[in-house]
Amino acid sequence: xxxxxxxxxxxxxxxxxxxxxxxxxxxxxxxxxxxxxxxxxxxxxxxxxxxxxxxxxxxxxxxxxxxxxxxxxxxxxxxxxxxxxxxxxxxxxxxxxxxxxxxxxxxxxxxxxxxxxxxxxxxxxxxxxxxxxxxxxxxxxxxxxxxxxxxxxxxxxxxxxxxxxxxxxxxxxxxxxxxxxxxxxxxxxxxxxxxxxxxxxxxxxxxxxxxxxxxxxxxxxxxxxxxxxxxxxxxxxxxxxxxxxxxxxxxxxxxxxxxxxxxxxxxxxxxxxxxxxxxxxxxxxxxxxxxxxxxxxxxxxxxxxxxxxxxxxxxxxxxxxxxxxxxxxxxxxxx
Amino acid sequence: xxxxxxxxxxxxxxxxxxxxxxxxxxxxxxxxxxxxxxxxxxxxxxxxxxxxxxxxxxxxxxxxxxxxxxxxxxxxxxxxxxxxxxxxxxxxxxxxxxxxxxxxxxxxxxxxxxxxxxxxxxxxxxxxxxxxxxxxxxxxxxxxxxxxxxxxxxxxxxxxxxxxxxxxxxxxxxxxxxxxxxxxxxxxxxxxxxxxxxxxxxxxxxxxxxxxxxxxxxxxxxxxxxxxxxxxxxxxxxxxxxxxxxxxxxxxxxxxxxxxxxxxxxxxxxxxxxxxxxxxxxxxxxxxxxxxxxxxxxxxxxxxxxxxxxxxxxxxxxxxxxxxxxxxxxxxxxxxxxxxxxxxxxxxxxxxxxx
Ligand SMILES: Nc1ncnc2c1ncn2[C@@H]1O[C@H](COP(=O)(O)OP(=O)(O)OP(=O)(O)O)[C@@H](O)[C@H]1O
Ligand SMILES: Nc1ncnc2c1ncn2[C@@H]1O[C@H](COP(=O)(O)OP(=O)(O)OP(=O)(O)O)[C@@H](O)[C@H]1O
Ligand code: SF4
Ligand SMILES: [Mg+2]
Ligand SMILES: [Mg+2]
Numbered sequence: 001x002x003x004x005x006x007x008x009x010x011x012x013x014x015x016x017x018x019x020x021x022x023x024x025x026x027x028x029x030x031x032x033x034x035x036x037x038x039x040x041x042x043x044x045x046x047x048x049x050x051x052x053x054x055x056x057x058x059x060x061x062x063x064x065x066x067x068x069x070x071x072x073x074x075x076x077x078x079x080x081x082x083x084x085x086x087x088x089x090x091x092x093x094x095x096x097x098x099x100x101x102x103x104x105x106x107x108x109x110x111x112x113x114x115x116x117x118x119x120x121x122x123x124x125x126x127x128x129x130x131x132x133x134x135x136x137x138x139x140x141x142x143x144x145x146x147x148x149x150x151x152x153x154x155x156x157x158x159x160x161x162x163x164x165x166x167x168x169x170x171x172x173x174x175x176x177x178x179x180x181x182x183x184x185x186x187x188x189x190x191x192x193x194x195x196x197x198x199x200x201x202x203x204x205x206x207x208x209x210x211x212x213x214x215x216x217x218x219x220x221x222x223x224x225x226x227x228x229x230x231x232x233x234x235x236x237x238x239x240x241x242x243x244x245x246x247x248x249x250x251x252x253x254x255x256x257x258x259x260x261x262x263x264x265x266x267x268x269x270x271x272x273x274x275x276x277x278x279x280x281x282x283x284x285x286x287x288x289x290x291x292x293x294x295x296x297x298x299x300x301x302x303x304x305x306x307x308x309x310x311x312x313x314x315x316x317x318x319x320x321x322x323x324x325x326x327x328x329x330x331x332x333x334x335x
Numbered sequence: 336x337x338x339x340x341x342x343x344x345x346x347x348x349x350x351x352x353x354x355x356x357x358x359x360x361x362x363x364x365x366x367x368x369x370x371x372x373x374x375x376x377x378x379x380x381x382x383x384x385x386x387x388x389x390x391x392x393x394x395x396x397x398x399x400x401x402x403x404x405x406x407x408x409x410x411x412x413x414x415x416x417x418x419x420x421x422x423x424x425x426x427x428x429x430x431x432x433x434x435x436x437x438x439x440x441x442x443x444x445x446x447x448x449x450x451x452x453x454x455x456x457x458x459x460x461x462x463x464x465x466x467x468x469x470x471x472x473x474x475x476x477x478x479x480x481x482x483x484x485x486x487x488x489x490x491x492x493x494x495x496x497x498x499x500x501x502x503x504x505x506x507x508x509x510x511x512x513x514x515x516x517x518x519x520x521x522x523x524x525x526x527x528x529x530x531x532x533x534x535x536x537x538x539x540x541x542x543x544x545x546x547x548x549x550x551x552x553x554x555x556x557x558x559x560x561x562x563x564x565x566x567x568x569x570x571x572x573x574x575x576x577x578x579x580x581x582x583x584x585x586x587x588x589x590x591x592x593x594x595x596x597x598x599x600x601x602x603x604x605x606x607x608x609x610x611x612x613x614x615x616x617x618x619x620x621x622x623x624x625x626x627x628x629x630x631x632x633x634x635x636x637x638x639x640x641x642x643x644x645x646x647x648x649x650x651x652x653x654x655x656x657x658x659x660x661x662x663x664x665x666x667x668x669x670x671x672x673x674x675x676x677x678x679x680x681x682x683x684x685x686x687x688x689x690x
Contacts, residue, residue: 061549061550061551062549168637168638170637171637198404198405198576198638199404199576199578199617199620199621200404200616200617200620200633200634200638201637202620203620203621203631203632203633203634204633204634204635206631207630207631207633210630225549225550227550227624228579228621228622228623228624229622231622231623231624231627232622232627232631251627252627255624255627265551266550266551267624268554269550269551269553269554270550270579270624271557271577271579271580271582271583272579272582272583272623272624272625273578273579273581273582273606273618273621273623274582274606274623274625275582275583275602275603275606276603276606277582277625278579278582278583281583283554283558285554285555285558286551286554286555287555288505289519289521289522289552290549290551
């Protein structure tokens with residue numbers, strides 16, 4: 001089987017973005033004086049590297065902290081603890097103008113193409129806004145750049161003077177992508193960029209992201225709960241549960257030889273669009289619900305639902321271990 | 336801790352696939368026969384032709400999957416059957432839906448109310464909108480039993496408890512007193528299923544019942560529905576956009592596009608030999624968890640506007656096989672093989688026009 005060019009992980013590439021022991025806790029306030037009575041541990045000690053020109057897939061169920069990680073990485077929200085490093089610059093230390101200067105190099109594509117575009121602005125002004133703000137090009141040159149961007153994402157130059165409501169969901173997502181790549185960023189956080197789209201439109205957008213990566217050498221953090229799509233687009237994958245990474249490795253290892261019981265259950269729960277496979281496949285059905293990140297279990301976060309948990313799991317948090325080269329797992333018993 | 340925790344083997348519930356009845360295994364005894372269903376919405380912007388002459392049959396105990404693009408008319412089709420669409424602006428302008436010798440589209444509303452909830456259960460996509468937020472879960476299940484089964488109060492309470500147990504809600508006695516917002520999404524969906532099953536309906540219509548749920552919770556609900564169906568032999572219509580879910584559950588599948596059924600086939604045939612270009616494109620555009628694929632197939636363009644009456648094939652503007660006839664005549668849904676129907680002028684296998 002041939003592997004597409006863009007997904008061939010090259011271990012010699014350089015690290016572009018690095019996250020170390022990242023935490024983001026949202027205070028819970030109560031009482032009349034709004035005293036802090038607790039915290040939602042949305043992200044609770046996460047570390048990973050993203051390599052230049054590659055895609056790290058970030059998967060996990062609702063509320064596991066995926067969007068929060070993306071926002072904190074781009075410093076749209078301050079970290080509670082830990083560091084984010086971009087091209088050897090520690091972002092978590094930067095403020096004000098220094099951070100603003102770096103913004104063009106890191107961008108975000110959002111889940112909801114309807115909510116993320118200003119309905120009163122034309123497509124040209126939406127895409128041109130970052131160009132204007134960071135003052136890179138003006139006048140006719142800006143106009144040219146906008147048209148170039150439109151054609152890069154598969155829209156017509158004539159679309160420039162229309163408004164977002166005149167476009168379909170997939171087209172709006174293209175506009176969002178054009179805006180994100182306007183300033184030639186190196187790194188893009190794609191937060192569920194296809195979740196709101198029709199199945200037949202999703203593949204259009206994913207192919208576009210892959211093509212842009214090939215042509216522009218982009219580095220992606222691809223956030224998604226669609227494990228099949230992540231397998232398709234990512235080079236490496238991190239599996240998140242209750243604000244912590246449970247397992248991380250290159251795509252093929254993770255999907256073919258998952259070591260963490262949560263990854264195993266998660267993968268087995270995804271239905272495969274093939275009746276022959278579905279007829280014979282065995283599934284792990286997890287019982288119970290995902291605990292609240294405001295009150296996570298002691299020990300291993302997964303211990304309340306884990307099919308192989310032992311006493312130790314509810315007492316002691318598993319170490320984040322490198323089982324094989326590049327394959328990290330947080331489970332006492334994974335081997 | 337250990338007393339509360341069951342043996343690891345219990346938690347790890349491997350479900351071996353029981354032999355699923357596919358196609359021929361289901362008795363070909365229709366419980367519902369829909370023909371020529373046509374529903375429109377008279378809106379400010381114009382007439383929305385939401386459902387254009389849809390015909391299909393549901394057999395006894397059968398699991399019928401319904402897939403298709405957003406806006407293709409899946410929900411409106413099924414809601415029209417029970418006249419659950421808002422009228423106006425909606426209007427069922429044509430068609431028949433025969434159930435037990437009665438035409439659901441034309442019997443009087445009192446009779447229809449007897450059938451809704453009792454003989455035909457409906458599960459909506461968002462359980463929050465269909466469960467009443469100010470009433471306890473127990474009250475809502477008992478209410479359904481009261482309306483349809485005339486059970487004495489005590490029997491209703493017992494039955495409600497039994498139903499919550501059946502759908503796998505932990506500590507069901509306590510949960511009877513809970514309000515919907517006190518439950519997680521997965522639990523609310525279980526309650527919805529309990530309400531829908533309260534009167535042991537002959538038909539269960541589920542509109543994207545797991546779309547809003549996490550994948551591990553979705554797997555729980557799917558197992559549950561499979562078990563219940565085996566126990567009670569309920570015929571199920573399951574609307575979804577997830578081709579994986581359909582592959583694992585359905586006996587037969589309807590594919591909708593632009594307010595029409597464009598293909599109808601037993602599940603194995605549909606995936607192995609799709610006969611409509613839209614089905615083929617759709618199957619190619621989803622990546623598979625179990626395979627590292629090459630480039631995804633894309634279906635260029637956009638779904639059709641529903642403001643027009645389709646005088647051509649609704650898929651023609653996006654179809655790679657389009658030829659003159661497709662733009663002149665809307666193809667009817669016709670048998671291609673003894674088990675499979677498609678609405679397309681082109682024979683993809685032979686590489687020539689159908690005659
Ligand atoms: N601004 C905030 N204030 C308080 N809690 C928050 C805030 N933002 C997120 N959270 C909480 O943090 C947790 C993680 O949220 P996040 O949005 O990162 O999850 P996610 O993995 O992106 O989920 P989804 O798949 O639903 O988008 C959730 O419990 C959420 O309720
Ligand atoms: N109350 C309404 N008023 C006007 N138009 C409506 C109404 N309800 C549905 N429609 C239109 O009818 C068409 C079919 O809608 P329907 O909800 O059946 O689609 P669907 O296949 O269920 O899509 P989805 O996958 O997004 O749920 C759409 O064009 C929709 O906009
Ligand atoms: S009828 Fe023509 S346009 Fe329609 S699907 Fe078939 S080949 Fe394509
Ligand atoms: Mg999110
Ligand atoms: Mg619908």
